Each structure stands twice: as C-alpha cells, then as structure tokens.
Amino acid sequence: MTLPLIIYRSLRQHALSTVITAGSIALACGLLMCVWMVKTQSQSAFTQTTTGFDAVLGARGSKLQLVLNAIFHLEASAGNLAYADYEAVRRHPAVKTAVPLAVGDNLRGYRLVGTLPELFSNVEYAPGKKYALQPGGKIFGADAKEAVAGSFAAQRLGLKVGDKFRPFHGLAFDAKAEHADDYVLTGILDATNTPVDRVIWIPLRGLQTMSGHDPKAATDVSAVLIQLKTPAAGFMLDMMYNKQGNRLTFAYPVGAIIADLFSKISWFDQVLALVAYLVALVAAGSVLASIYNSMSARRRDLAILRALGARRRTIFGAVVAEAACIGALGALLGFAVYFALLTGVAGVIRAQTGVVLNVTAWLPVLWITPLAMVALCALGGIVPALKAYRTPVAETLAPVS
Amino acid sequence: MLAVTDLKKSFVSPEGGRVQIVNVPAFALAANEQLALRGESGSGKTTFLNLIAGILAADSGRVVVDGVEMTALSEARRDRLRAEKLGYIFQTFNLLQGYTVLENVVLGMSFGPRGADRAQAREVLGRVGLGHRLDHFPWQLSTGQQQRVAVARALANRPKLVLADEPTGNLDRKHAGEALGLIREVCREHGAALLLVSHDEEVLRQFEQRKDFADMNEAMKGVSS
DSSP, rough: HHHHHHHHHHHTHHHHHHHHHHHHHHHHHHHHHHHHHHHHHHHHHHOOOOOOOOOEEHHHHHHSHHHHHHHOOOOOOOOOOOHHHHHHHHOOEEEEEEEEEEEEETTTHHHHHHHTTTTHHHHETTTEEEBBOOTTTOOOOTTTEEEEEHHHHHHTTTTTTTOEEEOOOSSSOTTTTTOOEEEEEEEEEEOSSSEEEEEEEHHHHHHHOTTTTTTGGTBBBBBBEEEESSSHHHHHHHHHIIOOOOSEEEEOOOHHHHHHHHHHHHHHHHHHHHHHHHHHHHHHHHHHHHHHHEEEEEHHHHHHHHHHTOOOHHHHHHHHHHHHHHHHHHHHHHHHHHHHHHHHHHHHHHHHHOOOTTTTTTOOOHHHHHHHHHHHHHHEEEEEEEHTTTOHHHHHHHHOO | OOOEEEEEEEEOTTTTEEEEEEEEEEEOOOOOOOEEOOOTTTHHHHHHOOOOOTSSSSSEEEETTTTTEGGGSSSHHHHHHHHHHHEEEEEEOOOOOOOOOHHHHHHHHHTTTTTOOHHHHHHHHHHOOOOOOOOOOOSSSOOHHHHHHHHHHTTTOOOSEEEEESOOOOSSSHHHHHHHHHHHHHHHHTTOEEEEEEEEEEEHHTTTOOOOHHHHHHHHHHOOO
C-alpha cells in the first residue's frame, strides 16, 4: 500500500495541477481517438455507402462528381443525359436494375430528387434492407404531385404526412426562387443511415416538368443508378462508356471512387494526426513540467521518506507512477472528451452527408491511445523522478536554526 | 547494539577548505541503554546521528548497528537496515504534512520488514495518547502532539535503536519534560536503545552519567567550531 498511498497523497496535495494536467491529457487523448475514429469510420462508411448500387451513369465529366451527386446528394450535377441513354442502359443485358435520377430543386436547402417509385419497392439499399415507410405513409405516384421525405430531412424541416409544400429552384435555398407547383407529402421513410435520409423524393416526371424548368430538357435525367448482374459487367460497361464512348461517364465501382477521394485527401488526415500527436506530446510535457515544478515543494517529503528507509528506486518509482496515474486519469477523462467530440462530429457529418458514424464502435485505437498516453506520461515523469532520486537526504532535512 | 570506531566526517566550507564536523574515535551503546550526548548548535551532533543512521556516508571509520557494519553497506542496504533497525526522531519532527497522523506512522513502518501494519500503528499512537487523532493532519495538531506522532513513528517498527535529535528543542519546558519521559518510557517498553543528542542541560541531567560519556562529549566538543 506504500506506493499507492504516496501517489494518492501527492496527487491530493497538488490537486489543482493534477486536474489541469489530467485535463490537458484528456483533451489530447480524446482528440487523438476522435481524429482516428472519424478518419477510419468515415472512410469505411463513405466507401460502403452505395445505397445498393454498383455504378452511376451520367454526363461526361468527373466520376467522383457523378458519385457524390447521385449517391451522396452532394455537389452539382455534371450535366444531363438523354432519356434514351437511360433506356439503353436499362435494357442492357448486363444491367439488373437502372434507376434514373433528376436533380435541380430543393426545399429549404434539402434536395428534391426525382426518381421512379420502383426505387423504394425493388431496391435493397444495403444487403437485406429495403426501404420502409413510417406508419401512415405511402410512396408517391409516378405522375402525381406527391413526395416522400427521407427521415432526417423530414425531421429537420418538421414535415409530416399530408403537408403541402412548394419546391425552390436550384440546389441552394433561395426564398425568391419558389416554384408554383404544390406537392403533398405522402410518406416519410424510415431512417436508413444513408444519404437517402437527407433527400425529399418526388416523381421523376415531376422534377423534369417543374414550372420554370427548360421544356427542352423535360425528358432528360441527371444520372442513372445501376445495379449490375455480375461484377465483370462493370468493366465491360466501363470500356463501353468511358473508353470507347465520349458522351457519358460510367462511374464504377462506387466504393473505389470514394476510396480514391480519401486517398487524395489523405494529407489532411496526416495533418490532423500530426496535430493530435503534437497535442499528445505537449500534454506529456505538461506532466513533466507540472511534476518537475512541484519538486522543490516536495523535496522535504521525499527526504523524509528516504530517512524513514525508502530506497532511491522507491522514490523514483513513486514519481514515475504518479506521472502515469495522471496520464491514466487524463486517459479516462479522455473518453468523455472523445464521446463528446465524436458525437458532435458525427452529427455534423450526418447533417452534411447523411452518412452515420457509430459513436459506440470499438477500434483498437481506443485502447492503444490511452495506453500510449499513460506510457508517454510515465516517460515524462522520468525527468522529475531523476530529480527526486538525487534528493540529498541529510542536507534537505537539516533543521533551519 | 551500536559501536562506532574512528568515525570521521568533514565538509567543504564555503571558503573552499575542509571542515571536520565529526571525529569520534570510539563510542558504544548497549542494548536497552539510554544515553544523552551534549552538543551545542553546529557541533556536528546531527551529522553524527545521520552517520549512524546511514543517511550520510562517513569519510572513514566504522558504524556497527546490531552486528551489521552500516559503513560497509551499499546505500540501498543502508536504507533497508535503517528501516529495519532504527527509529529516528528529528528535531523538527519531519512529519509528512500531507498525510494523516495514522498514515505518517504507517508509512514509517512500510519500509521495514514488517510492512505497513495499521493495527500496530494505531496501538502505538494510542500509547502516545493520540488514538483520537488518527485522521488529523500534522498541521491540525499542537507542537507537543506532533512530537508524539514523531515518537510513535520512530517506535512503531519496533526498532533496536532510537536516535533522537534535539527531540525537545521545539517544546516548552513543561512539554519537553513530558515528551522526554514519553520517549524514554516507550523505548524501554519496546526494548530499544536510545541515543539522544541535545544542548539542553535540563534534558541531559535526566540521563545517567557514563564513564565514557565525558570523553564522547569532549569528542563532539572537540570538532565544534
């Protein structure tokens, strides 16, 4: 019990600096874990978010832009493709399902996407998972002025079944750009934890023929979501559209295109990780400084312990263990920081992209970081421990007379 | 119990020369014996006790405690021997201010062979009249009570030899008498020899004169500046 008692009393005696130092470690630890978790989970979530489709066909342009626009409902459309192109790919023997999308309007900042009702009845957005409506709802009719809202959009916009609304032109909300068409919300989708949740879905024809839209583009679509019969078909269509053709872009496979995006912005991860590592180093340095600065005040106590028979190595060990304890306390508090940060970041990512991060997921980083932090703090404790180790007993205890 | 031979210790003075602080040709203390040494301030009496306790290393000479030559041991083994066989009552008590009375005594025991024995610590504290102050901190006690904690800490490990450095130096006459009586009584009860150094004639008078006592005292005087 000697060592725990010495450590406990020392921490109590320097409670303020203990709390401040542990707080800085908690911030470092929480930040490190959060950066790592967001990086890992977002990469995994984004690359796995395909909403059930293998590929996207769109106007000639960037594959990434096409995927971001059609799957994640981010970015502007690169352009339209003719309805005949949709029909052609739909009839292609290698294609299992083809669902057209049309974009260009919003409801108070949330995208309106035109599509076919079959999207919600025939497609699994994840293996074994089909779209479901909240009680009392139904899918819009193909030619009706009806809409179905994603769960997140409905919640944020305060929509309920039966509500009427008028869409606004463009992808960004502009109160002056209101269309004259009235839509009725016929259903709200159950949460899918995909970008679909952030969208208000209307019939394809509704978006194509919205008042104010160019009548010449009334049959065009913005993109076509494609399910393939076999993976090999993807390479065949890639050859056909991307290499042999020059009008359209075939983005395949969806996951690989997003992974490519992450590899392109990996420098950002590295910068974040570097910042987090530096914060961790500064935190360990604060442990060193905190204990080292208190050494003058502790010299007498350490000399008394030595006079009572404590060996130098016991004193050395006590100081290192104290530093490790501050690290452990900080690491524990770090989990609170981590959950708070991750919850906030996950909320922002969900609001911006519809992709949901699992804040309770467990990754090795959640035990490696706290352990590394404790080790780093123990390492930081070595310098003050050496000072304690060298405390001259007789000189320190000499009575002042 | 204690045998000192040709013990010498000097320090470097601020002027750069060496000043001999301790020069004791021969000194011995039997088991259960209680002896007081006279020494004025700066006479080297604390240094002498520190050499016996192994807190300081001697320039030369031998210190044998309970048959073990302290001066031949490594620092770590001196620490162990001190924890096992010695109790030290400091002039300024040297209590750990951030620890309770009980913890001060328990911690003093924890480096010894018996380890931290809270029951024994409570018993000794009860013996010195502090059974009701176990959870108090030293700064919450009177000077006399702090002295008693120091006595309890020195004796809790049942040492063979108790060293007391001006143990009554910070107490008034009444409390000094009580404290001295307590130290001597408890040492007797625990079968510990007592070597006390003081400059207080009142304290010194309470101890028996020994044949070699005057010589020892002269030795201490001889090196005082």
